Amino acid sequence: MCPSHPELELQLFCAPCGQVVCRECCLLAHRGHACDTAVRAADVYAHSMRDALERARPVAEDAVVNLDRLRHLEQRIELQCSQVRDEVDQFIDSYISALEEHRRSLQMQVQEARESKLRMVHGQQLELERHLEDTRNAVSFAENLLSESSDIELLSLVVPVLHRLERCCTAVGSGGGGANNLLEPRVSECLQFLRSETAGKLKDYSLFGIITTQTISHQYCTLNIESLMDVCQHQKAETMVVTRDADGRPLRHGGEKVVAEVWYKDTSHRKVPVKVTDQQDGTYLISFVPDTSGNLSLSVSVQGKPIKGSPFHVRVRTMRTHHGTFHCCSFCSSGGSKEATCGCGGRMPGGYRGCGHGHVGHPGQRHWSCCGNILRNSECGRSNLSVYQFTL
Numbered sequence: 001m002c003p004s005h006p007e008l009e010l011q012l013f014c015a016p017c018g019q020v021v022c023r024e025c026c027l028l029a030h031r032g033h034a035c036d037t038a039v040r041a042a043d044v045y046a047h048s049m050r051d052a053l054e055r056a057r058p059v060a061e062d063a064v065v066n067l068d069r070l071r072h073l074e075q076r077i078e079l080q081c082s083q084v085r086d087e088v089d090q091f092i093d094s095y096i097s098a099l100e101e102h103r104r105s106l107q108m109q110v111q112e113a114r115e116s117k118l119r120m121v122h123g124q125q126l127e128l129e130r131h132l133e134d135t136r137n138a139v140s141f142a143e144n145l146l147s148e149s150s151d152i153e154l155l156s157l158v159v160p161v162l163h164r165l166e167r168c169c170t171a172v173g174s175g176g177g178g179a180n181n182l183l184e185p186r187v188s189e190c191l192q193f194l195r196s197e198t199a200g201k202l203k204d205y206s207l208f209g210i211i212t213t214q215t216i217s218h219q220y221c222t223l224n225i226e227s228l229m230d231v232c233q234h235q236k237a238e239t240m241v242v243t244r245d246a247d248g249r250p251l252r253h254g255g256e257k258v259v260a261e262v263w264y265k266d267t268s269h270r271k272v273p274v275k276v277t278d279q280q281d282g283t284y285l286i287s288f289v290p291d292t293s294g295n296l297s298l299s300v301s302v303q304g305k306p307i308k309g310s311p312f313h314v315r316v317r318t319m320r321t322h323h324g325t326f327h328c329c330s331f332c333s334s335g336g337s338k339e340a341t342c343g344c345g346g347r348m349p350g351g352y353r354g355c356g357h358g359h360v361g362h363p364g365q366r367h368w369s370c371c372g373n374i375l376r377n378s379e380c381g382r383s384n385l386s387v388y389q390f391t392l
Contacts, residue, residue, distance in 0.1 A: 002021065002022035002024070002025060004022075004024070004025060004029075005022050005024045005025065008022035008023060008024055009022060010022055010038070011023065011037065011038055012025075012026050012035045012036065012037060012038060013035065013036055013037070013038050013041035013042075014026070014030045014033045014034070014035045015033070015034045015035070015036065015041070016033050016034060017030060017033060020038060021035070094203060094205075095205055097203070098202045098203045098205045098207065099205075099207070101202060102199065102202060102207045102209070106193070106209060106210075106211055109211040110191065110211055113191055113211065113213055114191075117187050117189070117191075117213075120186055120187040121185070121187060124185070124186055124187075128183075131168070131171055134168065135168040138161070138164045138165055138168055139165075139168075141161065142161050142165060145157060145161060188213075188215070188246075190213055190214070190215045191211070191212075191213055192211070192212050192213075192215075193209060193210075193211060194209065194210050194211075194212060194253055194255050195208060195209045196208060196209075196255055197209065197210045197253050197254060197255050197280065198280060210253055212251075212252070212253055214245040214249065214251050214252070214253075215245055215246065216243050216244070216245060216251060216256050216302055216303060217244060217245055217246040218301070218302045218303060218305035218306065218307050218308075219307075219308055220244035220245065220246065220247075220248045220308065221241060221242065221243050221244055221300075221302050221307040221308060222241070222242050222244070222307070222308060222309075223239060223240070223241050223242075223286075223298075223300055223307060223309065223310070223312060224239050224240045224241075224242075225239070225309070225312055227239045227240070228298070228312070228314050230317070231290065231296075231314055231315065231316045231317065232316065232317055232318075232319050232320075232379060233290050233291060233292055233293050233316055233317070233318060233319050234289065234290075234291065234319055235289065235319070235379065236287055236288070236289050237287065237288055237289070237290065237314075238285060238286065238287045239285075239286050239287075239298075240283050240284070240285055240286070241258060241260075241283065241284040241285075241286060241300055241302075241307065242282065242283050243256055243258070243282050243283070243284070243302060250282050250283075251282035252281060252282050253280070253281070253282060254278040254279065254280040254281065254282065254284075255278070256278075256284075256302055256303065257302065257303055257304070258276050258278070258284045258300070258301075258302050259276070259300070259301050259302075259304075260274045260276050260286045260298065260299065260300045260301075261274060261298075261299045262274050262288050262290075262296055262297070262298050262299075262314070263296065263297055264292075264294055264295070264296055264297075265294070265295040265296060265297050265313075266294060266295070272288050272289070272290055272291070272296065273288060273289075274286060274287070274288045275287050275288070286298075286300070290316045292316070293316045293317055293318040294315075294316055295313065295314070295315055295316070296313075296314040296315075296316060297311045297312070297313065297314070298310075298311060298312040298313075298314050299311040299312075300312070319379050320379050320380040320381075320382075321379075321380060322368050322370050322371070322373075322378075322380045323370050323380065323382075324343065324368050324369035324370025324371070324380075325368070325369045325370075326366060326367070326368050326369075326376055327342075327366065327367070327369055328357065328366050329342070329346075329354070329355045329356045329357050329362060330342040330346075330348075330352070330353075330354025330355050330356065330369065331348060331352065331354065331355070331356040331357075332357075333369065334354065337354075338350075338351050338352045338353060339353055340352075340353065340354040341353045341354050341369075342354045342355045342367075342369045342372065343367075343368060343369055343370050343371040343372040343373075343381075343382060344361060344362065344363050344367055344369075344372035345361045345372065346359060346360060346361025346362040346363075347359065347360065347361060354369075368380065370382050
């Protein structure tokens with residue numbers, strides 16, 4: 001029965017409102033709406049519902065399948081995360097083990113350096129103490145000889161006493177110093193931990209940090225000036241700086257502050273960009289590309305102090321230009337001439353004086369006819385000397 005009109009039955013269906021109504025409601029509240037009898041409407045909507053059901057039933061089945069897939073995916077994710085977690089733990093544990101081993105190695109090196117330095121210090125202490133005792137005895141004997149001996153006694157002992165006093169002075173470097181100077185420490189307190197230096201690999205892990213007892217000395221650092229004897233404009237010039245300690249020994253580590261500057265010595269004092277590359281073995285590669293010929297100055301400093309010989313003079317010569325043809329072969333570039341020659345030295349058979357594809361001497365690619373150089377933007381390798389042949 002209709003809730004609003006209890007005396008009437010619900011016999012109609014209002015499609016726009018989606019409600020079952022009575023005739024009175026259809027005339028009043030649902031006036032103008034598309035209403036139909038409940039029987040016909042039920043038949044229409046039952047048909048639509050069956051169609052929707054047919055479409056929804058596979059969706060439910062697919063949802064069940066996908067839920068099963070998601071459960072398996074969840075299991076695989078958990079398994080994968082567990083495996084990756086184990087890999088992370090294994091990697092970090094192994095890395096920590098390598099670091100701990102590296103720590104023990106570094107600490108052992110520190111201990112060995114300590115023992116070596118202290119052993120040298122104690123040895124020099126004992127030697128200096130013995131020398132002190134000998135010197136005191138010699139000085140005391142000489143003083144007594146001067147104050148209490150007669151002239152004859154003095155002259156009888158003066159030569160050995162002078163020799164002994166001279167030996168005492170020589171041992172402490174009074175005669176000009178030297179390696180055997182007992183008053184100068186034979187070992188320094190230098191001991192450094194260079195944390196940024198590569199220390200090789202351990203268990204496939206790259207490690208950093210080395211122990212060194214060497215201290216760089218700018219006075220003993222050297223530059224390979226011979227490599228700058230033939231510098232050409234527009235071509236890279238390279239030279240090597242070797243860092244050394246106070247004993248002149250090459251350093252075996254990098255990380256030092258090496259600065260290089262290059263400028264033209266003319267009135268412009270124009271600077272040339274310079275690159276300094278740390279080779280991590282105590283050597284530093286200096287490279288630059290001069291753009292014009294002329295005279296340059298190369299200044300190199302370590303730790304803010306100039307190295308031995310700095311600044312260095314560098315002469316830049318003009319680039320020798322090519323006077324030939326950049327061709328594939330003499331045969332092609334000359335139109336088949338037998339008289340055409342090439343700087344590559346190749347010759348075609350059949351009386352040709354120049355090179356040809358696939359024949360002996362041909363470089364296998366395009367090259368300059370004047371010198372045979374295979375690089376297009378290069379300096380001519382042909383000598384500037386002209387040779388003339390004549391018959392007397």
